[in-house]
Structures are given as C-alpha cells and as structure tokens.
Amino acid sequence: DGGITQSPKYLFRKEGQNVTLSCEQNLNHDAMYWYRQDPGQGLRLIYYSQIVNDFQKGDIAEGYSVSREKKESFPLTVTSAQKNPTAFYLCASSIRDSSYEQYFGPGTRLTVT
Amino acid sequence: QQQVKQSPQSLIVQKGGISIINCAYENTAFDYFPWYQQFPGKGPALLIAIRPDVSEKKEGRFTISFNKSAKQFSLHIMDSQPGDSATYFCAASLSGAGSYQLTFGKGTKLSVIP
Numbered sequence: 001d002g003g004i005t006q007s008p009k010y011l012f013r014k015e016g017q018n019v020t021l022s023c024e025q026n027l028n029h030d031a032m033y034w035y036r037q038d039p040g041q042g043l044r045l046i047y048y049s050q051i052v053n054d055f056q057k058g059d060i061a062e063g064y065s066v067s068r069e070k071k072e073s074f075p076l077t078v079t080s081a082q083k084n085p086t087a088f089y090l091c092a093s094s095i096r097d098s099s100y101e102q103y104f105g106p107g108t109r110l111t112v113t
Numbered sequence: 114q115q116q117v118k119q120s121p122q123s124l125i126v127q128k129g130g131i132s133i134i135n136c137a138y139e140n141t142a143f144d145y146f147p148w149y150q151q152f153p154g155k156g157p158a159l160l161i162a163i164r165p166d167v168s169e170k171k172e173g174r175f176t177i178s179f180n181k182s183a184k185q186f187s188l189h190i191m192d193s194q195p196g197d198s199a200t201y202f203c204a205a206s207l208s209g210a211g212s213y214q215l216t217f218g219k220g221t222k223l224s225v226i227p
Contacts, residue, residue, distance in 0.1 A: 040220075041219060042202060042217045042218060042220050043202065043217045044217075045214060048214070090156050092156070100145040100147045100206040100215060101162070103159075104157050104158065106154075106155055107155070
C-alpha cells in the first residue's frame, strides 16, 4: 500500500533532550512537509522540502531541524531549544508544485516533561 | 498573520441536518481552496477542493460554495451523519511552479448527534 508512515505514534521525552521523529513515504512524491498541531491552532508549517538535499523554514521553524537525504525520508528533530515541544506532529507529502493536495501520515504525539 | 479565517470553531448538528462551515481569505493570489477532514488521532485527508473560477463544486453530500468577490468559501454537508463527526480544515494555496505552502484555517470540530 502506498502512503506515509510516521513512527512512533506516541513519544515521551524528558525536557532538555533532543528527539527525532520519523517520516517515510512511498508515494514517489518530491515534496514533503512537517506540521505541528495544537488544540485550536490548526496546522502550522514547521519545515518543507521540495527536493532532496533542499529544505526551507516554515512559519514556526525555531527549535526544529530537518534533513532530506533521501526522497522517501524527511526526519524532524525537536531540539531542546524548542520551548513548548509537546504537540501532535504531522508529516505530509505532495507532488512538487501541487501543495494543495497533500497526503498526511497518522502523526506522532510527542510529550515532553 | 492569519490568512485564512474559519468559523465556527465548533458545530453541533442533528443527524440529517445541514452542516455549514465558512472561511474567508485575504490573499487574492490564492488559486486553489481545498478542505481537509481529520478524525481524532489521525492525519487530515483531502475531502474536496475548488478553484476560484468555479462558484460551486459538489461531491456526494459535500459541496463547496465559492464567492470570489467576497473572498469567502464554505463547505456544506448535506444529510449530516454521525460518521461525519470530525474536525474540518479549510485551506488555500498557490498552484503551479514555485507553490510550496498550504495555508490552513484553525479548524471546525463538527459533532453530528443522532
């Protein structure tokens, strides 16, 4: 089945630790995205990548980092610099230059205490 | 700066009724307006989308109405069912070369009661 996988579904970390969220897609999409979802805030774009080895900051990139070494993979690292890291994180992909039709993964709920 | 404003924040509709969610946008360069549906604990999924050269698009019980002059668009769910209970997001984007971002509204939590 084609789709996007995110792992793990739930993740718990202590404050001050970096954590990396996995995102893999087998849709052969060039573009990939990371969003953060908080109650009542909608989806806010963290980073996006239109092509391998290239990525751009979204609206709330501070405290996050990404890499895009392979077309299929777009991992997100939540660093200790992120002040409020507890959230639901969503990865998505799309055909390049067609951002309106994004396919989302099931999400990772990160809790930092 | 919120470029897509969505209302209401929550909506309760009886089974069989019509659910209406409204959105307004600011950037007249947007040329594609999708709606996403999200069930609890899941990622959003594209439900229906419209381009501004069309005033209405219908897919089954779901209809988008678009008013370009008012910079508003809305989602109508006819004969609402309990299975439609979800959070709905409107969005706006630029298509074509160079498009990279989908701007979302803050979402409407719909509850359809039997």
